[in-house]
Amino acid sequence: MRIGIDLGGTKIEVIALANDGREHFRKRVDTPRHDYPKTLEAIAGLVADAEQATGERGSVGIGIPGTISPYTGKVKNANSVWLNGQTLDKDLASLINRQVRVANDANCLAVSEATDGAGAGKKTVFAVIIGTGCGAGIAINGEVHAGGNGxxxxxxxxxxxxxxxxxxxxxxxxxxxxxxxxxxxTFISGTGFAHDYFRLSGIQHKGVEIMQLAEQGDPVAELALSRYEIRLAKSLAHVINILDPDVVVLGGGMSNVERLYSTVPLMLKQWVFGGECETPVRKAIHGDSSGVRGAAWLWPQVLV
Incomplete structure (x- = not known):
């Protein structure tokens, strides 16, 4: 059994997966914000809950909004700032008496979708989170590519x-x-989309409200959305010119804009070197669950 933890700024979620990916248990609790010891205790408590509910002991993987520095062994770049500078993997391993694997939450999305999601069967998966913020992760042969600097x-x-x-x-x-x-x-997060609409209209709306206006034929909302599509296509073309992934998978709130999957792939050709690009752009199959599932899949599919 694999246990995955999604450690977010407002909630911590646990999932327990069978070896074939079937979900056995899921639970979430509020994150003890700005309290590192209590955050560790909350994670350990969720692991214990999962094992009590299933009657099995599992491997543990954690997705975090940051990364572990390969040089210091401490968390860096986390917007949950109380995690920065902490040896999260070692501290939790000591608390639950087993090795723990930690990865960036966007990398967990990539692993989840590469394992049994929209990128299943693909060697190189580039997975994007376009929500309040904007991040991405890379999975190669179903494993995280964190890089030399993490x-x-x-x-x-x-x-x-x-x-x-x-x-x-x-x-x-x-x-x-x-x-x-x-x-x-700043351009293609959900926040950036809403800000661009505000620049065009002088009216503050959430992304979902702007999409509703676009569907109703509002010209300013349509302009904001068309600009967003171009910017997303340019940003992805930049990646394709460097990494040339087998598939791009979109997650986060803006991934729910269905027209992106028909417009953006066509636009990519304008900026990809040579003008040829058939890279599929797909919606994350597991949606909001991709992060926690990917954390569970940080361990190999065949455990020894």
């Missing part, structure tokens, strides 16, 4: 390529939380 897939903090005049103005006016300007995240 930041493989940090696509959202590269600059948007091939800027037009309006995008130049946008990047000047909207700095990214990371301290730089022009990051892909």
């Amino acid at each position: 930041i493989g897939g940090e696509w959202g903090h590269n600059p948007l390529p091939w800027l037009d005049d309006d995008e130049v103005r946008f990047q000047r006016d909207v700095p990214c939380y990371c301290g730089k300007k022009g990051c892909i995240e």
